[in-house]
Amino acid sequence: MFDDDFGAEMEAIDTARLDADLEHAQLDAAGDALYATCDEMGICLHGVVLVVKEIPVATPRRYRCKFCRKVATQEEFNTYRTASYARLDEAGVL
Ligand SMILES: [Zn+2]
Structure with missing residues (x-):
């Protein structure tokens, strides 16, 4: 599963290397x-x-x-995440 994802990702980067690199850098920075x-x-938003x-x-x-x-618990994580997104939204992060 991981090998397939990785292979697909490498192909995408090969076909549009500059765009993909730039996009990845932006996503990484935002993350x-x-x-x-x-x-x-x-x-905790890791999930x-x-x-x-x-x-x-x-x-x-x-x-x-x-x-x-x-x-x-899983339920607490879900509830927590919903509340966390609301807090981040309020803080103007999202
Ligand atoms: Zn976490």
């Missing part, structure tokens, strides 16, 4: 700025979560963000 703001505000294995019997199941290590 970095957004995540930096999220860090400052204590917000890349893993099951917390050390709490195997926890109900509902607990997840931990792979990047900032926030721990919550």
